[in-house]
Amino acid sequence: MTTLFPSRRIQILLPLPLQGVLDYLAPDDLALQEGDFVEVPLGSKRLQGVVWSMEPPPSDVPDERLKHIYGRFDLPALPDSLMKFIDWVAAYTLSPPGAVLKMAVSVPRAFEQAKSRTAYRLAVEDPEELTAARRKVYDAAVGDMPLSVRDWRDWAGVGEGVIRGMVKAGQMTAVEIRGEDSFPAPDTTLIAPSLSTEQATAGEHFRDLVRKDKFQASLLEGVTGAGKTEVYFEAVHEALLREDSQVLVLVPEIALTAQWLDRFKDRFGEEPVIWHSELTPVQRRRAWWGVIHGNARVVVGARSALFLPFRALKLIVVDEEHSPTYKQEDGVFYHGRDMAVVRAHQADCPVILASATPSLETLVNAESGKYDWLYLGERHGPAEMPDMHAIDMRKFPPASGEWLSDPLREALQQNLERGEQSLLYLNRRGYAPLTLCRTCGHRIQCPHCSAWLVEHKKTGRLQCHHCGHWMNKPRHCPECDSEDSLVACGPGVERVAEEVERLFPEARLAVMASDELNTPGEIRETVAAIVRHEVDIIVGTQIVTKGYHFPDLTLVGVVDSDLGLSGGDMRAAERTWQQLEQVAGRAGRAEKPGTVLFQTFMPEHPVIDALVSGDRDNFLEQEANAREQRGMPPFGKLAAVILSGADYNAVVTVARQLGRAAPRLTGVQVLGPAPAPLAYLRGRHRYRLLVKTEKQVNIQNVLRAWLDSIKISGGVRLQVDIDPVSF
Numbered sequence: 001m002t003t004l005f006p007s008r009r010i011q012i013l014l015p016l017p018l019q020g021v022l023d024y025l026a027p028d029d030l031a032l033q034e035g036d037f038v039e040v041p042l043g044s045k046r047l048q049g050v051v052w053s054m055e056p057p058p059s060d061v062p063d064e065r066l067k068h069i070y071g072r073f074d075l076p077a078l079p080d081s082l083m084k085f086i087d088w089v090a091a092y093t094l095s096p097p098g099a100v101l102k103m104a105v106s107v108p109r110a111f112e113q114a115k116s117r118t119a120y121r122l123a124v125e126d127p128e129e130l131t132a133a134r135r136k137v138y139d140a141a142v143g144d145m146p147l148s149v150r151d152w153r154d155w156a157g158v159g160e161g162v163i164r165g166m167v168k169a170g171q172m173t174a175v176e177i178r179g180e181d182s183f184p185a186p187d188t189t190l191i192a193p194s195l196s197t198e199q200a201t202a203g204e205h206f207r208d209l210v211r212k213d214k215f216q217a218s219l220l221e222g223v224t225g226a227g228k229t230e231v232y233f234e235a236v237h238e239a240l241l242r243e244d245s246q247v248l249v250l251v252p253e254i255a256l257t258a259q260w261l262d263r264f265k266d267r268f269g270e271e272p273v274i275w276h277s278e279l280t281p282v283q284r285r286r287a288w289w290g291v292i293h294g295n296a297r298v299v300v301g302a303r304s305a306l307f308l309p310f311r312a313l314k315l316i317v318v319d320e321e322h323s324p325t326y327k328q329e330d331g332v333f334y335h336g337r338d339m340a341v342v343r344a345h346q347a348d349c350p351v352i353l354a355s356a357t358p359s360l361e362t363l364v365n366a367e368s369g370k371y372d373w374l375y376l377g378e379r380h381g382p383a384e385m386p387d388m389h390a391i392d393m394r395k396f397p398p399a400s401g402e403w404l405s406d407p408l409r410e411a412l413q414q415n416l417e418r419g420e421q422s423l424l425y426l427n428r429r430g431y432a433p434l435t436l437c438r439t440c441g442h443r444i445q446c447p448h449c450s451a452w453l454v455e456h457k458k459t460g461r462l463q464c465h466h467c468g469h470w471m472n473k474p475r476h477c478p479e480c481d482s483e484d485s486l487v488a489c490g491p492g493v494e495r496v497a498e499e500v501e502r503l504f505p506e507a508r509l510a511v512m513a514s515d516e517l518n519t520p521g522e523i524r525e526t527v528a529a530i531v532r533h534e535v536d537i538i539v540g541t542q543i544v545t546k547g548y549h550f551p552d553l554t555l556v557g558v559v560d561s562d563l564g565l566s567g568g569d570m571r572a573a574e575r576t577w578q579q580l581e582q583v584a585g586r587a588g589r590a591e592k593p594g595t596v597l598f599q600t601f602m603p604e605h606p607v608i609d610a611l612v613s614g615d616r617d618n619f620l621e622q623e624a625n626a627r628e629q630r631g632m633p634p635f636g637k638l639a640a641v642i643l644s645g646a647d648y649n650a651v652v653t654v655a656r657q658l659g660r661a662a663p664r665l666t667g668v669q670v671l672g673p674a675p676a677p678l679a680y681l682r683g684r685h686r687y688r689l690l691v692k693t694e695k696q697v698n699i700q701n702v703l704r705a706w707l708d709s710i711k712i713s714g715g716v717r718l719q720v721d722i723d724p725v726s727f
């Protein structure tokens with residue numbers, strides 16, 4: 001068969017977890033470049049893909065066997081730096097490039113030809129009489145933002161006919177909008193707050209780096225409350241002075257940045273563009289278009305924002321760089337902080353990693369001089385660092401079923417009398433982590449996971465925090481059928497809140513846990529109520545540690561400082577220290593001095609000692625030494641190979657096979673197989689092998705050769721986690 005049009009061979013990457021690129025033919029006279037979005041046939045489907053190469057290497061497949069592309073989308077090409085990044089991430093994480101591309105283009109209907117299109121906005125004020133469906137449309141409207149018929153359908157959850165009906169009835173009018181909805185540009189002329197000397201020095205350093213317009217990683221370390229945000233805003237400002245520049249700020253959990261957004265708005269007049277997994281399809285597409293067209297100038301987002309199609313990235317900031325939430329542990333396993341450094345390298349722009357409690361990885365890079373290291377040693381303004389004390393729970397044991405020791409109770413009482421705010425921290429959601437039968441000793445477990453069900457009193461349920469499975473709390477023991485024999489063991493935040501209510505019935509109480517406060521709006525409200533001092537005592541989980549600034553908060557009580565220190569994980573101490581230092585950092589951030597009390601059964605533990613004595617250098621040095629001795633990251637490389645499947649025997653068989661085939665190379669060590677930390681999860685048994693290599697070994701090559709040598713069957717899934725966070 002001959003083709004009618006002269007055509008050439010090109011390579012397309014499809015956003016699918018296939019092994020690599022596919023060859024297609026494109027007509028010679030179609031103007032195409034690498035990065036262009038095209039539509040192609042695959043089997044019986046029409047799929048969208050990206051031109052990955054215009055000059056494919058020769059292949060054995062003759063042209064006659066190839067299919068023609070259908071055409072090109074009228075969208076700017078995927079920027080070169082993002083294409084490089086996608087290839088790099090795929091190679092580093094041992095993932096198919098198409099799976100990585102998918103993260104970059106999984107934007108609903110992003111490819112719609114949309115130079116200009118018709119959209120509709122509400123034309124009349126909320127009428128009294130409306131059908132239920134039209135009422136939904138009114139309720140869903142955000143100001144007078146125009147949306148297409150399909151967007152209204154998705155957004156308001158009504159049929160398209162409802163919108164057409166409203167247009168006919170004159171309740172909506174049509175407007176023409178450009179495909180690339182624009183975002184208001186940040187204002188670079190506003191007056192910045194005056195900086196302390198320390199802040200100004202660091203700020204000027206970053207401005208310099210931005211002006212140099214070259215890759216350089218920096219650690220911005222500063223005690224809690226030092227004002228790191230204002231410092232990296234200096235760099236953001238400098239970047240925005242350049243025409244058409246773009247800036248990416250990564251934050252650990254976007255839902256928690258209400259205060260951050262307000263501060264950004266104070267500094268730059270407009271809110272930045274937001275990117276995270278909870279965006280609606282409409283918001284997602286709008287943001288993605290804004291980025292690829294270049295009018296989204298500053299994006300603040302979760303780790304997935306790294307895969308947005310920035311055209312002119314001039315700066316990346318990773319706030320709270322130590323946060324474990326930067327690690328993605330499904331699909332493509334990657335660490336957002338590390339990939340941010342790679343992304344900046346490929347975009348050839350500076351990257352700032354900010355934290356009060358930097359990760360050992362970053363500290364080692366700062367110490368070796370690879371990263372610039374800027375340090376803020378003082379809190380902003382008159383605020384001092386809080387006083388920290390351990391409460392030895394062996395000396396002050398609370399009564400059974402209670403969790404607050406006498407010294408902590410007294411401190412709470414005094415703080416209430418002074419009219420100041422207190423925070424009780426416990427990193428456990430729900431009421432009780434375990435439900436136990438008093439008669440037979442049965443513990444209620446999740447049927448799908450090796451985890452206990454957690455009682456949530458508010459909903460009356462027992463819930464699995466790993467898979468979402470839940471049941472109503474039974475009256476009879478499921479094992480021995482005794483009536484009313486089930487008892488709650490241990491505390492969660494709800495239970496501590498109950499104790500506070502009992503002790504201080506007059507105090508105004510707020511519980512801050514991710515299941516109580518679901519929507520960003522609700523979080524905003526609670527945070528605002530705390531700032532307005534409408535709350536006396538806050539009981540919260542980890543979400544309160546995320547950079548909040550509550551001026552009247554002067555007492556922090558850590559209910560169980562030892563939580564997280566047990567177990568074999570080598571990173572446990574570092575992580576616990578980071579968490580507790582961060583939560584302690586909420587105390588005394590304004591004029592009034594702060595106090596932090598750590599309830600602990602191990603006051604001599606190095607983590608508690610580092611917190612109380614403030615000698616974190618010594619602690620981190622010990623941690624680093626221990627890792628170095630065992631060749632663990634950041635001194636060696638580590639990867640986890642996780643096998644999972646519904647059939648236990650199949651999983652173990654493959655795990656053993658892999659164990660036997662483990663590479664015997666110098667500088668490479670394979671540990672395991674052993675049951676993974678969660679040995680049973682969502683109905684799948686899990687086994688793990690850890691691969692440890694010396695720094696100079698290419699761990700990806702080792703893994704590839706090894707894993708390719710084994711045939712995996714029996715419904716077993718193999719996942720590779722390079723740089724796992726727990727080990």
Ligand code: ADP
Nearest residue numbers: 193194195196224225226227228229230380549
């Ligand atoms: P960090 O992130 O280092 O813990 P923040 O950036 O949250 O600290 O700053 C702590 C508080 O101090 C915030 O309320 C911030 O607005 C304020 N602040 C910091 N620097 C300045 C400054 N130069 N002028 C005015 N307020 C500042």
Ligand code: ZN
Nearest residue numbers: 437440477480
């Ligand atoms: Zn029982």
Ligand code: ZN
Nearest residue numbers: 446449464467
């Ligand atoms: Zn479960």
